[in-house]
Amino acid sequence: MSDTLRDPVVMLLAGIGIPVFAALNAQLGARIGSPALAGMVFTLVAFATICLYRLAVAPGTGLAALGGHPAHLYFAGVLFAFYILSITTIAPRFGVGNAVFFVLLGQILSAGLIDQFGLFGAVRVPISALRGLGMAMMAGGLYLIQRG
Known part of the structure; x- marks a missing residue:
């Protein structure tokens, strides 16, 4: 399978896994x-x-490669822990769907900002009018799901 087909499929499966993870945990x-x-x-x-x-799949780089990098790069672990604890604590009383919908809204907003400004070394992908409209429509769709 080519990367152009494999990558979206893998990310779709990862997206499917997030609400399943949230419900199970x-x-x-x-x-x-x-x-x-x-x-x-x-x-x-x-x-x-x-x-x-x-x-099994990606042997090679040793643990020594972890040293000498800016400390803020390891903050991702704190964000991961925050996500795990928040979804595990809030989903049982707020609902898995509600919790995940707000996570998705946060993802849309932060991904747009990261892409727009190339934050954290990410590839800069400016938000065009069409892309901004798409993001607004996604956020609007989440709002409609919450109301329904």
Whole structure:
């Protein structure tokens, strides 16, 4: 499968996985009575999965490659933890759909800003009028879903 076909399919599957993850981890947190413990379990399983992937599919770079980079680049781990804890804590009482819809709205807004200004070393993709309209329509669609 070519990258032009594979990449969107993989990202679509990742998108499908987010609400499934949210529902599963929210249920685990509710059942054990601790969203933080459910988040820890999720993180440990994710860590083990990534370790297996690295060993099987992407071996090579050693741990020494982690040193010497700006500290702010590791802030992504804090954002990941925030997402895990917030979705695990809030989804059981707010609803998985509601929680994920607001996550999606946040993703649309932040992705647009990151692309527009090329933040964090990302490729700069200016928001054209058409692209801005599409983002507004997506946000409007999320609003309509919430009202319905």
